Amino acid sequence: MDAGALEQAERLVSRAYVSQGADALARRGARTKALLSERRLPRAPWPEPALEALLHDLASMDSNNFDANCGVGEREARVASSLVRRRNLGFAHGIGRSGDVAAEQPKAAGSSLLAKLARCLAADALRVAGYKDVGDVLVLPLATGMALSQTLLALMRARGPGARRVIWPRIDQKTCVKAIAMLGLELVPVPETLVGDELRTDVEAVRAVLEDDPKGVLAVVTTASCFAPRACDSLAEVAKLCKSLDVPHIINNAYGVQAAPIAREVCSAWRKGRVDCVVSSTDKNFMVPVGGALLYAHKDAGALIEAVAKAYPGRACAAPAIDLFATLLGWGESGWRRVLDDRERIYAYARARLEEVAAALGERVLETPGNPISLAMTLDSFDGSGATALGSMLFTRLVSGTRVVDRRKTETVGGYTFECYGAHSDDYPHTYLTVAAAVGTSKEDIDLFCERLLKSAKDWRKKAGRAAARAAADAAEATASLSLD
Amino acid sequence: MDAGALEQAERLVSRAYVSQGADALARRGARTKALLSERRLPRAPWPEPALEALLHDLASMDSNNFDANCGVGEREARVASSLVRRRNLGFAHGIGRSGDVAAEQPKAAGSSLLAKLARCLAADALRVAGYKDVGDVLVLPLATGMALSQTLLALMRARGPGARRVIWPRIDQKTCVKAIAMLGLELVPVPETLVGDELRTDVEAVRAVLEDDPKGVLAVVTTASCFAPRACDSLAEVAKLCKSLDVPHIINNAYGVQAAPIAREVCSAWRKGRVDCVVSSTDKNFMVPVGGALLYAHKDAGALIEAVAKAYPGRACAAPAIDLFATLLGWGESGWRRVLDDRERIYAYARARLEEVAAALGERVLETPGNPISLAMTLDSFDGSGATALGSMLFTRLVSGTRVVDRRKTETVGGYTFECYGAHSDDYPHTYLTVAAAVGTSKEDIDLFCERLLKSAKDWRKKAGRAAARAAADAAEATASLSLD
Amino acid sequence: MDAGALEQAERLVSRAYVSQGADALARRGARTKALLSERRLPRAPWPEPALEALLHDLASMDSNNFDANCGVGEREARVASSLVRRRNLGFAHGIGRSGDVAAEQPKAAGSSLLAKLARCLAADALRVAGYKDVGDVLVLPLATGMALSQTLLALMRARGPGARRVIWPRIDQKTCVKAIAMLGLELVPVPETLVGDELRTDVEAVRAVLEDDPKGVLAVVTTASCFAPRACDSLAEVAKLCKSLDVPHIINNAYGVQAAPIAREVCSAWRKGRVDCVVSSTDKNFMVPVGGALLYAHKDAGALIEAVAKAYPGRACAAPAIDLFATLLGWGESGWRRVLDDRERIYAYARARLEEVAAALGERVLETPGNPISLAMTLDSFDGSGATALGSMLFTRLVSGTRVVDRRKTETVGGYTFECYGAHSDDYPHTYLTVAAAVGTSKEDIDLFCERLLKSAKDWRKKAGRAAARAAADAAEATASLSLD
């Protein structure tokens, strides 16, 4: 309701009352103006109605929502289903143009604004999370794996057909392998080194393989966030190597934005060495539905990201940008800081509770100081096929997300075969399960998990005991029957 | 997004594109301004996004949605459930104040504007429907029955304890009787007179009972919309009587707004005689959920309506006003005219189709030219308890809204006993069923109804035939057994 | 998705995964079954998706949502606007039938179920709030004032024209007066008596006026929840009087459900004496939008409430029942208890903070132990027209809900004139403002209020000081000019 309308409103309802309403609308307008001029997280959360009003206004600025528009192209963003229109809040043009996924669209000023603002808010959220000197952020409507492969594709174009090897400190996560394999590149796994309980980057091994033939290397792909007992890679060390040898360096930081120690390591890496691009998932870090990734780097190192944006053929789905935008505005800086702080607390809580459970079961929590998100507890006394059975018991008891790793699995992923797949190592000395203290995990989740784990372990042991007793009885009987002979 | 925000937007997205978006927002603003200044149905329907944006803005003008508000009263319109907040679009203050259901609220400029606009749009919708010279309309959040009783209460206060009789040309509809009975008034039914197939007002009988003791009469309550074969009352004749004898006159026009002939009769009544108030349902005429009524009269005869508004103790539910407002804006004048035209066409269609069915069954459609909405078809050949059984068959076959009237029922309503309840008359000469051609009824509804009626009638006759055959067989057997004796 | 569908689903997606999904659907089904069989608040809150699914299912059971339905009545609950349909969740038939607002509707099994369940949940919520032995609760789609007038109307029918006086311990709240005045009854205010700072029921005065002519009294209307410094009426004492003299007794408990001391007083009243009906607002107690009221009484005293239900002419708006139902399910028993506990805490907090502010301003908080919701702080040093000016300053600073009472106002309400209107007394010895600690009030609200009050008071004094200085200067100048003469 603009000034003209408000003036009319005063003829229907007392000026004093309308005036208070007008002030409220003006405060909302000021909020929007501040967002557009400052382009960063608002200090405080935006209330949902304000957020809805802004999304409404933005959608109104797209031509598919113009009353007076007459569209005679092959794509006018008409939406047939009213349910679909509503759930997309009226946005239908997607993001990007044929030329560039970060480009604005003539037919969709609102979508274009939203996409730009989502990038600005994402950059600010990274800054708040500790990513000092981060440059422009690309919000790709692709999950982490596809986003990684886009960065590698851009490097392939830049470095030509001679550079086909990807140096990769081993991380047993399929998506990463497939992102490389899908491009027909040669994956060169570098085994991790075991330090105490923890698997760490073997920097010397990386150096060796790099120095062997730097020009044949397309990139080093390190991993920042991963399952314990693997630690965050030694990003700064690798970055320095890459810088000195002029080799590109991509960091797979799928869900590490939420953990300050990883931010520090990433920043150290791009300050001291070479980092061409960091890739992070939007859903794993910002609690939005699956489908988006952030690509970012130090503000002086944006070339690869720009190349990725400019090579994108055609438009893309706007959903990840919309969801991220709405979530970040709904949090504001204070909300996002609270999410980060809560997670840190839940990590400490999860560790403490898990130690209690481990003690009760005669197991222990592995020492993995280099992993600020994931925890691992040994299951050595459940060995044999037992650990896997325990895992199944947890699944049927509605525990999701825990991983039982029993060291015996060999698996082929994207054409590459790995021993002890899942353990990040051919010979990790324990069977274990993992637990993540990720954004949004609650105290209740941890408590419930500990309760169900204890219960399942007891049930397993009872059953195992019965099986052992039965085996002993069978043996005794066998012996007896033998003696009868 | 106001001018300041748009200026900032141009730094993010090309001016030319933002400018088209800004034009779209400006067109939306102009639309709102026009609504507030003209206060009538817009010519064309408002698109849903524009409607949602306006409702959003209005809700933002209520104090419960102010970010900066600090509420320390006993009612601050806080809404606990987010589902409830959403479905009420943020409106929570209701309408009216302790003093007056039509009064504005200091805490809720938006709700107050909406309530006023709903009244203006309702008045315009009545004008479009033929209610020439209609005055201010009260949108009461009460359905027809309660709304009627509010008008009678206001008359009771005005005329004092001596006037307790309500003269009432009989209409067999419970709500109307109960609206009178709940006030402890004396209901004086005046039998209808049969003219051809149709039941019409016996104006001379009304005159007789009125002239007997005009001062003892609180009001005459006539009925405009009703089930065939009863016709719309002779409103103008009764209005003239009321004027000459200085007796108040209330017209129960529950669902007659949709039919132009009734509008003509009502207008003739308030031009030639006395009409203190007309009461119409919002749901039956405007296809909104149950819960509201319109109170209206000639623009020079608004005293009773004002008295009703001013006597209302406390606030009231805003839902009926919101629903009516959204529906009327969503239609615009053109949409509302189309609804009215479609209904007229469906009446003719229903009549034609029903005549075919009647012919096929050896029955006929009753001649009821005085009822432009409801039709009745004889069921004389289904007599006995048969017609009721046919009605049940239709109910189980998902036909709703048809009424089978079989003339034999005596019923007591609100303390009053009626012979042949349902037939509006002690001795109507036919058994029949009724069908309404109401707003929103589709060709498909009528076709489906005719199909199911024919099928049910055939099934009924087959069954009746078998029963008759069985009865004959039983009789034959009985005779046989007798003869055997 | 029923068993047949799930079986098919297992051909598309692995049985183990579908099976977990099926379990989730089954848990949801069990929840619904428990609700329908236990008919009380669930222990824990229902998650919003479960709530939406149930509302969806209920709406699907109404004939207007049947795909196969063919409606040929004058009201088939068709909804023209999709926005209106959505916001009403598909419910359109309202509640009640011509005969009875509590009756079920043949065309709307879902709406009927919802209405019944809303009544059951409301009764349970009252029990949880301390209303021991409460009987069936009527959820009226009328706010408190109209609900009160409905109970009085029912008494009028029962007691006949001889009983026209309503005995009413004075409470300066317009709605209550108008609810009585609209029925043309005679209001007999009984002045409160001042005990310390508090205004309490003058039971002896009530007795005197009652004993004078008990048969001429329609009812005593007492008030349980009110603005300080008035206390909750001596309900038990009055109830005993009513019982001994055979006079009906209605308790206006608009927003007292939220305060345990009032529950105790009401229960004591209906245990020891006569209480025909208690009326409470749904919005003021349960944080839903304005529009509904609860009518309730001891389980052995439900006659009046039944009479109110059975006299209701026609259907009514379903919105208040839907909102209450959704809110109570969304809270569950635990949530509702938390709301009650939080409110109790906020009352203590508000009192403590207000005492600080009062001390800072040289005022004091009035001692009103008989009012567990509202607090009053003197404004004696702001006397003159000052207190009202202070009130305006608070309004423009977005403080809503506080009331400044300055003792000088005479006002006529519903035809009755009151001295010192607002103060509940002709001669209360202080000017004061009130603050309510109502459900939903937050610590932030109280803090913000105290801050704005202090700031406003300082501004007021600065201004008053300037005005006084100017007056002194003017006086000095006048004297000077005089002496010059």
Next chain:
Amino acid sequence: MDAGALEQAERLVSRAYVSQGADALARRGARTKALLSERRLPRAPWPEPALEALLHDLASMDSNNFDANCGVGEREARVASSLVRRRNLGFAHGIGRSGDVAAEQPKAAGSSLLAKLARCLAADALRVAGYKDVGDVLVLPLATGMALSQTLLALMRARGPGARRVIWPRIDQKTCVKAIAMLGLELVPVPETLVGDELRTDVEAVRAVLEDDPKGVLAVVTTASCFAPRACDSLAEVAKLCKSLDVPHIINNAYGVQAAPIAREVCSAWRKGRVDCVVSSTDKNFMVPVGGALLYAHKDAGALIEAVAKAYPGRACAAPAIDLFATLLGWGESGWRRVLDDRERIYAYARARLEEVAAALGERVLETPGNPISLAMTLDSFDGSGATALGSMLFTRLVSGTRVVDRRKTETVGGYTFECYGAHSDDYPHTYLTVAAAVGTSKEDIDLFCERLLKSAKDWRKKAGRAAARAAADAAEATASLSLD
């Protein structure tokens, strides 16, 4: 509400009424079961409430919506923002697994079902549109360009580094060029041949370039839907060539699903020759927001599509599948057929109206029988820079989607330079504008376009006339001044 709940319901509301509601729920259940067992478009549209209920049930089957779930993984699909949760209908797990974008997810049975059903419905929609013998359809959450590049990547893996050339009958649409360029492949444009007004595939030129070195060719990429005056490529001819030379063949059918003649050509191609994959946009053909593509082929030629699915690294956004699913169910087969029929009619209408306009302007509509969607009208009399100016006038008059092609533009796309970019040919003999008759285009759109085009052309000519007059005057003056010298 399951059987147990309904039984309880009958204790609250009459069995007969509950029973009708139960029947309605059962019909809804049957509809779902039929969908899951038949896996094709329902004959009739699903009403929106039924669709919402199914989506609700599916979401309830995902673990993130289990009440009892305890998630301790790094991604549990928690959604922080309630607005985001609502707009995603509770779906948050995306689609696919690390291994395969078409794989089911253990944590998300509902999402997995939805994704499978979306594929089934898409396949059926293609069959209805004329794609006889179509096999499994992959619904990729990537728009056309990225989807094309995924198919080429899969071919690169299959054919090895020796096959790097992409044979490509020229089509001036950037996305297609960039989809090839981003992979570092060599684009080999084959000029179209002019037949009458129409640009058609030069099959002999394609043969020549293919036969030259078939093994060096990665694929032929033909185009089915395009701007007039280019025609749909000679798909069957090219397919036969590809088959005989054992070269892969990809068809870019971005928006051709909507046109039956293209379906016939595609089917002829995969029957007579080789077609490895057809790629179509979901938004351009099915009126959903931008973001998805369909990959499909003859049912015996699914290998490439499966390779694309299996190579996809990680999960992906579910939005395109949800939107397509909801749209197709909301249409049903009958709705989809109506959309197709309407489009065919609008094409004829657009052609006729455009011919009128062309006649009025002294221009003509180009004869392009091989393009059933796009139309072109000459603008030869607006030559010079005039045609572009006319295009700008149309843009500012809110005409979107028309393209003015003026033959003089040279442009570099993805590293390749094209003469007369936009005209699909270095030397097309006309300046022209294009108009598409695409799904959803209305008669009003066409009428409005014609009106605005005529108006703009007149304004242009008036202006051009003035400019010419001024130029003549200037010349005269110049001459005059010369002679003065």
